[in-house]
Every structure is written in C-alpha cells, then in structure tokens.
Amino acid sequence: MLKKELCAIGKLYAISPVHAGSGAATSAVDLPIQRERHTEWPQIQASGVKGALRSHFRRFANGGGTTLINLIFGSDEGNDGWKKEWDSLPGAMSISDARLLAFPMRSNIAPFVWVTCPAVLKRLDADLTYADVGQNMDVPEVRGDEAFSIGGAPVAAGQVVIEDAVVDVANHQGNACIKTLFPELERLILVSDEMYKYAVTCCTEIQTHIKIDAEKGTADDGALWYQEYLPADSLLYTVVHYSHRDAGESEHAEIQRALADLKAQTIKQHVEEALQGFIQIGGDETLGKGIFNLTWITGGAQ
Amino acid sequence: MRTLGQKRAAFALEKVTTISCDNPKEFKTFSAGAPSMILQNGFGQALAFWYAKGGQNQRDKHRVLLDILQEWLCLCNGDVRNRFIPPCTTPREMVTALAAMSQDQYLAAQKEALALLEWIKRYANALLKGK
Numbered sequence: 001m002l003k004k005e006l007c008a009i010g011k012l013y014a015i016s017p018v019h020a021g022s023g024a025a026t027s028a029v030d031l032p033i034q035r036e037r038h039t040e041w042p043q044i045q046a047s048g049v050k051g052a053l054r055s056h057f058r059r060f061a062n063g064g065g066t067t068l069i070n071l072i073f074g075s076d077e078g079n080d081g082w083k084k085e086w087d088s089l090p091g092a093m094s095i096s097d098a099r100l101l102a103f104p105m106r107s108n109i110a111p112f113v114w115v116t117c118p119a120v121l122k123r124l125d126a127d128l129t130y131a132d133v134g135q136n137m138d139v140p141e142v143r144g145d146e147a148f149s150i151g152g153a154p155v156a157a158g159q160v161v162i163e164d165a166v167v168d169v170a171n172h173q174g175n176a177c178i179k180t181l182f183p184e185l186e187r188l189i190l191v192s193d194e195m196y197k198y199a200v201t202c203c204t205e206i207q208t209h210i211k212i213d214a215e216k217g218t219a220d221d222g223a224l225w226y227q228e229y230l231p232a233d234s235l236l237y238t239v240v241h242y243s244h245r246d247a248g249e250s251e252h253a254e255i256q257r258a259l260a261d262l263k264a265q266t267i268k269q270h271v272e273e274a275l276q277g278f279i280q281i282g283g284d285e286t287l288g289k290g291i292f293n294l295t296w297i298t299g300g301a302q
Numbered sequence: 303m304r305t306l307g308q309k310r311a312a313f314a315l316e317k318v319t320t321i322s323c324d325n326p327k328e329f330k331t332f333s334a335g336a337p338s339m340i341l342q343n344g345f346g347q348a349l350a351f352w353y354a355k356g357g358q359n360q361r362d363k364h365r366v367l368l369d370i371l372q373e374w375l376c377l378c379n380g381d382v383r384n385r386f387i388p389p390c391t392t393p394r395e396m397v398t399a400l401a402a403m404s405q406d407q408y409l410a411a412q413k414e415a416l417a418l419l420e421w422i423k424r425y426a427n428a429l430l431k432g433k
Contacts, residue, residue, distance in 0.1 A: 029337065029341070030334075165409065198409050202412060206341050224331075226335065226338040
C-alpha cells in the first residue's frame with residue numbers, strides 16, 4: 001500500500017474546451033463527457049489524468065531517464081522500457097479524479113461568470129483537509145434563486161442571468177480560502193446545489209461535427225454527430241499524494257540503486273518541475289482540445 | 303411498479319412505431335439533433351423554433367415532435383403521473399404554459415423533455431431506417 005507522505009493539489013484550468021469522453025452513446029448527445037455517477041457533475045477519471053500526466057512527463061522531464069518514470073508512475077514494459085525480468089512495481093504517486101470546482105456560464109455580466117455550489121465547496125473542504133492544505137472553508141447555505149458573490153472581484157448585488165436562469169446575488173461575501181487558493185476565479189458566484197446541477201448538465205458546450213465527402217464537397221451521409229465538451233475556463237482540481245520508495249522493493253541491483261535515493265520529497269520535486277504549465281488531457285488533441293494550465297498548491301506532510 | 307425510464311421508453315416506442323410524418327427518414331435525422339438543439343439554444347427557444355417551423359401541418363417533423371413532447375409532459379394515464387406542465391392538448395398551449403411557469407418548473411420540464419428525447423432518437427434510429 002502507498003504510504004501517504006506528501007500531498008499537493010493540482011489545479012487544472014481549461015484553456016480550450018475539453019472532451020474527456022465516457023465512451024457511452026446513450027445520452028442526449030452522441031459523445032458525452034465523463035460524469036460522476038451520483039451527482040452528474042462532470043469529472044475526468046483519475047486514470048485519464050494519470051495517463052496524461054505520465055505522457056507529459058515522458059516528453060518533458062529532463063534527465064530523469066526511463067527508470068524514473070517507471071518508479072514514479074508504475075512499471076510499464078510496453079511504453080517505458082521496463083524490463084521483463086524485473087518484477088512489476090506500483091507507482092509512488094496517487095492521483096485522484098479531477099473534480100470540477102467552478103463552471104463558466106454565459107451571463108449578462110461580461111464576459112461570463114463562474115458558478116459553484118455549497119456541495120462542491122464542502123467537498124473541496126474535505127479534499128483540502130485530506131491534502132493538509134490548512135484552510136478552513138466557511139460554506140454558507142444557499143436556497144432557490146439565491147446566490148452569493150464569493151470570488152476575488154465583487155459581482156454587484158442584484159439579478160444575474162446565467163444562461164436561461166436568473167439568480168439573485170446578495171452582497172459580496174468574498175471567501176478567504178477561494179481568494180487565496182484560486183485567485184483566477186474572479187467573478188465566482190455561489191448558487192444553490194439545484195441551480196449548479198442545471199448549469200453543469202444543461203449548459204455544457206455541444207459541438208456539431210460532420211465529415212465532408214471530398215468529391216461532392218458536402219456532408220457525408222450518416223457522418224453527423226454531436227459531441228459534448230467541458231467549456232474553456234472550467235476549473236478542476238486533482239488531489240495528489242507522494243510516498244517514498246524503498247530499495248527493498250526489488251531484488252534486482254539496478255532497480256535497488258534507483259530506488260535507494262527516492263524520497264517522497266524528491267519525487268514531488270521531479271513531478272512538479274516536469275508537470276506544470278500547458279498540458280493536454282482528453283480527446284481531440286489534433287483539434288486543439290483538452291489544453292489545461294496546470295499549477296500546484298503545495299499541501300502538507302503526513 | 304415500473305421505473306420512470308421504462309415508462310419513457312414504452313411511450314417513446316409507441317410514438318415512434320405509430321408515427322405519421324411526411325418523411326420518417328427526415329424525422330430520424332431531426333430527432334437525433336433535437337436534444338443538442340435544446341442544449342445549445344435553451345428549451346423555450348428550441349420549442350418556439352420548432353413551433354415556427356412546424357406550424358399547423360400536423361405531419362411536419364417539427365410538429366410531430368412537439369406533439370409528442372406536449373403529450374408526455376402532462377400525461378396522466380395508468381401509472382404515469384406527469385405534471386411537468388399543466389394539462390394541455392396543443393403545442394401552443396404548451397409554449398404558453400412554459401412561458402408562465404416558475405424557473406424550477408421550467409428547468410424540470412427541460413430535463414424531462416431531454417430524457418424522453420433520448421428514447422425518441424434511439425427508437426427513431428432503430429425503426430425508421432430505410433423508410
């Protein structure tokens with residue numbers, strides 16, 4: 001079992017629309033995005049996040065060599081040259097599903113507002129506690145059409161239109177934790193759990209795709225599909241923890257040497273140096289989709 | 303007791319099987335894009351657009367879909383007790399009712415319409431091929 005030693009929160013700010021596909025087609029659209037089963041909130045499954053981070057690490061980590069990537073993310077013969085005669089090893093970091101914290105919506109307030117809800121903030125609070133980030137979250141109750149402005153820049157009190165719905169924003173109650181940890185969320189309003197559900201289920205981006213018949217120059221018969229995206233400017237986060245490696249984990253001298261020095265702190269440094277800035281997650285890479293800006297909030301030690 | 307999903311499916315299957323539309327193949331394509339149209343434009347906007355397109359021609363694809371939605375959203379029959387919109391009999395009454403209802407009710411009606419349309423498009427895709 002992984003020993004949780006060092007924690008961090010990876011902030012994923014979407015620069016472009018993101019399609020982390022669920023593979024299912026039994027939905028209002030042909031290619032829906034991944035969602036949590038019980039809340040219907042959009043998410044990116046941990047395996048997808050981990051795969052994207054691994055792939056980014058493979059391309060951009062300097063001087064680590066292939067052994068290091070295997071030790072951090074888990075051994076992989078096919079992609080990262082782990083030798084067959086070596087026993088397989090688990091990774092030294094654990095990555096959670098990427099959870100949606102703030103969802104951008106078109107609004108009468110230019111250019112748009114982010115919305116979040118009490119249930120999301122309570123979960124964030126639990127995740128911050130788990131990652132030992134040491135912030136206390138004060139989550140007000142919100143009912144019906146009520147809303148509070150909780151981001152860094154105050155949203156003027158009064159009615160705010162979000163897509164088809166209207167909410168009544170009360171006076172600015174900037175949330176200290178959000179302002180410190182997520183300063184990019186300026187015009188953030190806290191809406192009720194029900195309103196948030198409407199936002200994330202009915203106001204995601206839908207793009208129509210077709211294939212052109214090269215000869216006729218018109219849409220190919222049967223090649224018309226509707227694809228769902230999480231809009232650009234969505235903010236997600238993933239909880240990560242690191243554990244140290246022990247030379248005793250392997251019987252092979254070469255691996256023992258590599259493992260010997262690998263403290264959790266070293267692994268964390270390797271990861272946070274290589275994995276930052278722009279990173280691609282999810283489908284449609286060649287259409288410029290799935291670009292995130294990744295930054296880290298350092299958590300505590302356990 | 304039937305699940306809500308079963309009730310939607312049975313209703314959708316019956317409607318698609320007995321469809322009377324000028325061009326069933328066109329209805330198939332149209333119903334496939336209908337949920338996306340609601341998501342992209344909003345519920346009221348999409349319905350108003352279909353109402354404008356379909357008009358009084360009861361065999362027009364837009365009108366056929368509007369009629370199905372209107373019937374389902376207020377259907378009370380056997381174990382089906384739908385009150386997403388007030389009881390009404392025409393698309394015109396439906397769009398009028400939608401304009402008058404509260405925000406919560408409106409958003410609930412939109413979610414239900416989307417859930418039914420999933421079944422409509424699925425069965426239209428299965429049954430209206432080649433017609």
